[in-house]
Amino acid sequence: MKAFAVDLGGTHITVAVVEDRQIVASQTIGQPPAAGLRPLLPLLAATLRDLSNCSTRGITDVAGIALGFCGIVDSRAGRVQSTNGKYPDAAEIDFHSWSRENFDLPLRLENDARMALMGEHYAGAAEGFQDVAMVTLGTGIGSAVMIEGKLLQGKHGQAGSLGGHVPVVLQGRACTCGGEGCAESEASGWALPRLCQSWANFPQSELAGQEINFANLFRCAASGDPIAKAIQQHCMDVWVATGVALVHAYDPELLVFGGGVMRSAEVILPYLQAHIPGRVWTPWGKVQIRSARPGNESALLGAIPMLSTSPSDVRTNVR
Template sequence: MRALSIDLGGTHATCAVVEDRTIHTSQVVPTDGDRKLRELLPVLADTLRKLAADAGLGLGQIEGIAVGFCGLVDRKNARVTSTNLKYTDATEVDLKTWAAEEFGLPIAVENDARLALLGEWYAGSGTSSNDIVMMTLGTGIGGVAMIDGRLLVGKHFQAGCLGGHLAARFDGSPCNCGGIGCAESEASGWALPRICRGWPGFESSSLAGMELNFQNLFQTADDGDLVALAVREHCIRVWARTAASLIHAYDPELVLIGGGVMRRGDLIVPYIQQYVKEHTWTPWGTVQVRPAMLGDSAPLLGAVPLIELIKRSELDV
């Protein structure tokens, strides 16, 4: 199957032409999360048309469009239901009508983390299993669950994809979701500056003069800085605890871990694997922990299985 694919993130959108498990062509469009989705759609349409032409394809040879969106999505109706301050008009945009008018094609929309798991399941680290939990560690913490080959969706399209808001500490820091001590508020990119600045000894740490992001944290820890080592250990323990909670919630056989910090997967994956082995109740054996392998391509490669899924569910109706 050939499809057009859009991964709509907070700072950029990636457009692509995909055929089954291959990305033919792709292009990154810089965006700003404050920008309205309606203003961006004409740019996305032009980019997709150009990419299809570059791939030597007419629209008649393409079966559909898949969109991964950085918010909550009603997959059945191809509507964004909540945007968390990014593309604030997205809940009012009728993407089905846009796709029909611009391209004459059906469109499938899904939360970007769910789409990334579909991509890994179809073409990446998850091809061996139908029962997978995926955590994406970055500015936030994404969590997604697939059970028996089906993405968990739930009554309000939220099931499984708010794993970053599982509590790591009941007496922890306030989170942007309204919760307290969520994994995100204890160990995510947006919370990292506060965590570092509040750590005992921060003023005399090398971190004090740096931009506080995970890349600098890991590098500074490698250099032997005691505060950086302690904060890094804290974050990995929070991620490991979250993986264990997701395992208890969803009964997977595989946990995939993705996101920018996985450049240091050599450190993170063995730690989480050991933690999961020691701290989960799985009498049948041990859940395997693996790095996701597709990176930014994962949501783009989720296009074909998502479109197939939508087609099947429309047949069910």
């Protein structure tokens, strides 16, 4: 099967043509302007057309468009529910009509972390597992949960998606969701500059003279900067707490960590593996902790399972 995949992340949009377990071609549209998503739709359509011209026999053999969105998505209703600041107009966009009008193709919409989990289950770290929780560490912190082989959705489509907003620090930093001490407000891409600026003696850190992002934080920490090391430690402890929370909440056999921050997986993954299993009550055995495919490959490959099952199969959770 061949499909168009669109990953609408917080700081980038990636479009791709995927075929079975392979990403045939992909292109990333850089930092989108704050104006919203609607003005970007013509560019998105043009990029998909370019890709299909280069890499497929037109779009005649493309099964459909799978779109992962960085917000709360009701995949059963096929619409964005809430955007928490990113792409504020997304809830009003009729993606299905857009897809029909531009490509005459069916479209499936899902939360981006759920799409990534579907990709990992189809062709990644979660192949062969039926009970998995996934965390995506990026601009925000997303999550998705599969129980007995089905994605957990919940009454309003948001169960399993908000692992980044499970509070882990009592009276911690305020979050855009309304909460405080969420993993996302303590240790995500958008929260990192604020975290650093408020850290004691931060101006003495090597990182203070650089763009504040996780790549630079991990580099400064690796070079021995004590303040960067302490901030890195805080973030990793928050991710451990989130992992513990997901194990206790959903009873998975496997935790998969993905997202752009996992470019530092060589530091993060051993830490998670060392600290999560000892802090969870799992009389059945030991929870496995794995790294997702690099970059947003998992989300892009999620297009195939998204489009290859019937809506009633994909979209229903508990019944």
